[in-house]
């Protein structure tokens with residue numbers, strides 16, 4: 001189930017709020033200018049390729065493209081036995097920004113976004129059916145966990161806009177990660 005934990009940057013080990021209320025989650029994200037939607041899931045065969053995944057959500061993708069100027073879409077699929085899972089996880093664990101929005105729809109599986117907004121960090125566990133759009137310039141990071149399992153549609157204005165600009169802020173290391181002992185699993 002989709003969950004959100006709010007942390008103060010000054011006290012990163014102590015959650016200020018932990019909620020599974022998707023209306024509250026959408027409200028908190030909206031206040032920060034972050035779009036969050038839940039789309040009805042479409043059945044996908046186990047061997048669905050990228051074209052099949054994109055086709056299943058074509059109407060929603062076209063709506064977002066028309067509204068926000070996204071020109072391309074692709075699909076990332078990761079499974080727990082991926083040989084490069086540790087390095088792929090590490091790649092997104094440090095705080096960064098992009099010059100374009102980072103738009104992800106989880107068609108299967110889950111992953112955690114961390115959004116650094118002023119003096120707080122919102123950790124959002126996205127599950128299948130969740131769409132998040134992190135606006136350009138927003139400080140964030142992403143944890144797919146030690147055994148990644150997700151199929152995500154990515155929308156782009158341009159692939160170059162998605163290059164990460166790393167901030168060097170150590171905050172990402174201070175907030176609990178998506179490991180077995182994550183507070184996300186505690187409630």
Ligand SMILES: [Fe+2]
Nearest residue numbers: 096098102164
């Ligand atoms: Fe990112």
